[in-house]
Amino acid sequence: MPAVSFQQVGKTYNGARGSFRALDGVSFDIGEGEFFGLLGPNGAGKTTLISVLAGLTRATEGRVTVMGHDVQADAAAARKALGIVPQELVFDPFFSVRETLRIQSGYFGVKGNDAWIDEVLAELGLADKANANMRQLSGGMKRRVLVAQALVHKPPVIVLDEPTAGVDVELRQTLWAFIGRLNKQGHTVLLTTHYLEEAEALCHRIGMLKQGRLVALERTATLLSATHSTMLRFKTDQALPAALAAQARSTGRIVQLRARDAAEVESFLATLRGAGVGVEDLEIGRADLEDVFVQIMQGRSPVAAPAQGVGASA
Template structure:
């Protein structure tokens, strides 16, 4: 039995402007002990799918289970199995950090939980803020408290919905070290993020959504190895020739160009020289997950998802 199962999940919204289908028959499993990444552009359906998983939104069709419990017909057991870190900063301004965690424990019927609360405070860098009022915390510290609240009842399945959006490097490192430890101890993790380097480093397997449909599902290593592209990465302050600009991915001064093979690399460099484009910090490497993601979102890869794996290696 998988930790999480989505079976033909559909969600349709109907309003004054007509009907909008946010999810279109999404099906996949997340195995126990897996670190799974759910990726997609804004509006792809990621948050809607997590809302269905959390029981906050009712699917129009299909079924979702957590540790074998249906999120609608067995909602209490399913919710007990989940720890969810939402995108939004939601907090109670009337309590200290420690009191907020104790109250959260009480919601799940967990008593005598101070030892685990102390460990959460320590691991998430909140020990010196334990008695501070939630209103006094910075945005990053409030984000840490949200993580602690999601973990306070020791759920077997942890859902992280863009947990590092807008937070500092220290929190990102602290959070990932702790979550990786929990994953090694057997917790299942579902992560959504726009930081694709995080997904590449952490996730065993990745699913990608586009316009409510699952367009890719495979092990992270397989997604990367399936892209045979060589990538030229360099910096420049000058405009590229029109022929190259049309195929380049440009982020500020950083330019990335795809090349099929060594002759293609030589051709691209020759075009740049002929156009008088001065480049710095030239690197030639393999495609990373961001390159793969852009290719798939642009429809450049097969949309068929491979069969579910039967086991997740450590």
């Protein structure tokens, strides 16, 4: 039995300006104990799919189960099996951190939970904030409390929707160390993130959505091995020649160029020298998950897209 199963899930929103198809026949399974990454550009349908999983949005068609429980027909059991960290900072300003976690435990009928609450607070760096009012916390600390709330009833399935967006490096490291340990203990993790280096490092398998459809579903290692591109990376303060600028991916001073082989790398370097472009920190390496993601979104990846309507398990 998969931990999470999406079966032909579709969602259509109807409004005054017509209908919008947010999800279109999405089908895949997530195995128990798997660390699964759900990637896609803004508007791809990731949050809609998670909202359907959480029971916050009703799918137009299809079926979703969590640990065998249908999210609509058996909503209470399905939600008890889930711990969800939302994107938005949502908190009650009238309670302390410890009171918030005790109340959250009560929602799931968990009593005498102080020992686990203390462990979660310690693991997430919140022990010294246990008696602080939620209003007194910084944005990063509030996000830590959201993670603690999701974990307080020890759910078998943990859903992290952009959990590290806008947070500091310390929280990222603390969070991934704790979540990684829970995953090794058997908890299933579903992660959405725009930090693709996180997904590459953490996820066993990755699904990619584009315009509400599943366009890739593979093990992370398979996705990375499917592209044999060599990446030329360097820093420069100067404008690239037009021939290179058209194919480069630039982030500030950092430039990345995809090359087929060593001969093309030398051709790029010769073009840069000929144009008088000075470079720093030159590196030659393999393509990473960000390169694969861009290729798939542009329809240029050698990885075959999964057939819509056919479930795929771990």
